[in-house]
Amino acid sequence: MVSAMHTVTLIPGDGIGPEITAAAVKVIEASGAPIQWDRHLAGMAALEKFGTPLPEETLESFRRNKVALKAPLTTPVGGGYRSVNVTLRQEFDLFANVRPAMSFEGTRARFDDVNLVTVRENTEGLYAGIEHFIKAEGKTIAAESIALVTRTGCERIVDYAFRYARQTGRKKVAIVHKANILKCTSGLFLEIGREVAKRYPDIECEDRIVDACAMQMVMDPGQFDVIVTTNLFGDILSDLASGLVGGLGLTAGANIGREAAMFEAVHGSAPDIAGKGIANPTALIMAGVMMLEHLGEQATARRIEQAVRAVIKEGKHVTPDLKPGSTCTTQEMADAIVAELQS
Numbered sequence: 001m002v003s004a005m006h007t008v009t010l011i012p013g014d015g016i017g018p019e020i021t022a023a024a025v026k027v028i029e030a031s032g033a034p035i036q037w038d039r040h041l042a043g044m045a046a047l048e049k050f051g052t053p054l055p056e057e058t059l060e061s062f063r064r065n066k067v068a069l070k071a072p073l074t075t076p077v078g079g080g081y082r083s084v085n086v087t088l089r090q091e092f093d094l095f096a097n098v099r100p101a102m103s104f105e106g107t108r109a110r111f112d113d114v115n116l117v118t119v120r121e122n123t124e125g126l127y128a129g130i131e132h133f134i135k136a137e138g139k140t141i142a143a144e145s146i147a148l149v150t151r152t153g154c155e156r157i158v159d160y161a162f163r164y165a166r167q168t169g170r171k172k173v174a175i176v177h178k179a180n181i182l183k184c185t186s187g188l189f190l191e192i193g194r195e196v197a198k199r200y201p202d203i204e205c206e207d208r209i210v211d212a213c214a215m216q217m218v219m220d221p222g223q224f225d226v227i228v229t230t231n232l233f234g235d236i237l238s239d240l241a242s243g244l245v246g247g248l249g250l251t252a253g254a255n256i257g258r259e260a261a262m263f264e265a266v267h268g269s270a271p272d273i274a275g276k277g278i279a280n281p282t283a284l285i286m287a288g289v290m291m292l293e294h295l296g297e298q299a300t301a302r303r304i305e306q307a308v309r310a311v312i313k314e315g316k317h318v319t320p321d322l323k324p325g326s327t328c329t330t331q332e333m334a335d336a337i338v339a340e341l342q343s
């Protein structure tokens with residue numbers, strides 16, 4: 001069966017963005033995946049050309065294609081620009097942030113048995129943006145921030161986590177909370193989480209208190225499978241999980257909404273190494289792998305992942321962040337992955 005062509009909005013980004021985008025595109029094209037790119041600018045690159053970091057034509061492309069692969073963007077300082085990432089998340093209601101943390105053989109990470117996914121609620125909680133200063137006699141005397149947790153918000157994120165677990169053959173979901181202290185906001189999340197879990201009798205459900213969970217992740221991450229949690233806890237735990245497997249250069253993430261989905265590298269635009277051709281393309285390639293899974297191209301996704309794993313394991317063609325002193329470039333690492341794909 002020949003699969004239909006998927007058109008994907010491609011945003012090459014800023015800093016190391018264009019370099020790792022070229023690498024990811026090369027690898028995805030070499031895999032034979034039926035992908036057609038619709039390239040558009042965002043971030044600094046867009047500001048320079050269109051005078052705005054998020055041009056209407058980029059938004060329009062994403063609205064049309066509903067799937068985007070996005071390299072890191074720099075949010076221009078000053079000028080009152082809102083972060084493009086935040087705008088995209090709100091505009092398309094990308095409520096689920098999904099971040100796999102998986103060990104790669106051949107890296108110098110602390111653990112070699114990590115294979116967990118954090119599913120973070122991306123739109124509410126303490127990051128709902130409802131905060132203000134309280135002033136008295138012209139002086140700020142306090143600051144207040146409100147965590148907004150809704151039944152709908154809890155339900156859709158926990159349901160997404162369980163559905164994701166089922167679809168990806170995972171066995172267990174941990175609902176992570178702090179309901180012993182935050183009895184209302186975290187309490188509601190936990191209560192709804194347990195209700196939703198009943199609809200998935202085939203998936204084991206447990207709940208953990210966030211602080212204990214952080215300790216357990218650091219001591220024995222192999223026990224975790226899928227973690228679902230509210231915005232702030234998910235932000236912290238997903239970075240913690242990236243650290244367990246060797247950091248920024250390797251981890252990809254997805255922002256998923258009812259209609260649209262955006263796939264990205266977890267790291268930033270790394271201006272310190274931009275233009276040097278030494279950025280590790282793995283995270284964006286793995287974002288491409290997640291994108292292919294989302295598009296139903298599971299077999300191609302597995303082939304690319306295996307090729308990336310083989311190249312990292314062999315350790316001959318890996319960028320200096322993975323092997324200090326290495327002179328391998330971004331393009332050379334991509335070429336090695338392509339060669340592995342074709343072998």
Ligand code: ATP
Pocket residue numbers: 016072073074248249267268269270271272273278279280281283321
């Ligand atoms: P931004 O403001 O866009 O987030 P940043 O300076 O915070 O940029 P990050 O991308 O978050 O940079 O990276 C932090 C550190 O990790 C930097 O030293 C960077 O060089 C390194 N780094 C990030 N991504 C990669 C990568 N793909 N390959 C190699 N090193 C990377």
Ligand code: MG
Pocket residue numbers: 267268269
């Ligand atoms: Mg950063």
